[in-house]
């Protein structure tokens with residue numbers, strides 16, 4: 001029998017494999033990946049520096065251990081050049097491999113800013129274990145990091161770097177941190193908390209040029225100011241990896257388009273995780289991919305199932321300002337109603353009909369996460 005093939009061994013690929021093996025212990029399973037196939041929890045990447053964790057320590061299981069656990073074959077460092085959906089085969093390292101079903105769990109690439117200057121290629125991003133190892137090596141003996149982007153990942157790295165003793169500047173064209181997710185009052189609290197730890201904020205401007213200097217890197221910002229740093233980390237967002245799917249003429253929008261059974265536009269091909277666009281949304285977080293994996297595992301084992309997301313709050317890993325956010329669905333009509341207390345901020349996004357559609361909690365109010373989550377949609 002041809003195997004189920006999963007391309008990608010991030011949280012999406014491995015979670016699906018685990019869920020599917022609960023339902024089907026015998027059908028052959030083959031995972032292929034461009035990396036070394038180690039299992040790790042990607043959210044750890046933005047809070048591991050202060051704990052002095054190496055990339056090897058974050059990799060909790062090798063590909064070989066995962067292969068044993070999943071009763072699967074795993075091919076690391078695989079180069080997949082083509083998908084032939086009609087023939088149900090892929091080309092791997094120049095050889096054709098047949099599948100019964102194919103799952104794309106390819107993740108997303110960091111968006112690269114079009115920067116000028118001879119230091120542009122030194123700008124780093126951290127989206128996998130290899131990136132983390134390189135980032136850690138670049139920080140060795142250094143003190144000062146400039147972060148591009150005051151979003152969730154940028155703020156998490158800032159908190160971790162500050163706790164580990166580094167100086168941090170953050171540059172963002174917006175006017176406050178997490179401006180697309182939070183009401184202004186919650187942003188202000190995060191901004192103050194990270195500011196007290198030592199972040200220098202540069203809002204309303206963006207990096208245009210990075211040049212190498214004798215001592216490190218110099219950023220030129222769009223407001224004309226200059227900023228020196230030893231290391232520059234870009235955290236401006238991700239773009240779904242769609243090239244392989246596009247080469248097989250699968251439907252692509254912001255991600256690889258899938259239906260409620262996680263099926264792509266070709267029979268026998270499925271997608272999930274950061275590369276997939278389900279229900280019109282690319283949701284690059286762990287909870288959505290878990291939900292997708294459970295649904296797809298059922299579909300692949302022949303049980304009827306349909307993707308349905310529960311309320312999915314995101315815990316932001318900024319210990320300087322504990323923060324949970326459950327943003328309203330894009331386009332929801334309503335407004336933030338915000339209370340400031342001594343314990344923090346309680347923001348409720350209330351829809352035009354008076355129903356709770358989202359929330360943002362800081363400080364000890366984060367303990368109200370589950371109670372508020374239950375009220376959403378009621």
Ligand code: FAD
Nearest residue numbers: 008009010011012034035042043106107273274284285286
């Ligand atoms: P990935 O983990 O990127 O896996 C993609 C896999 O595909 C890899 O194995 C790769 O080698 C393989 N691959 C790609 N292209 C090819 C190819 N052509 N051929 C073969 N193999 C290929 N989410 C949360 O919910 N909470 C958090 O606190 C949180 N923190 C985060 C912190 C950081 C720093 C980052 C970067 C993300 C964070 N996220 C968080 C997001 C979350 O980690 C991701 O949504 C999730 O890990 C994505 O998993 P994935 O398997 O879809 O992609």
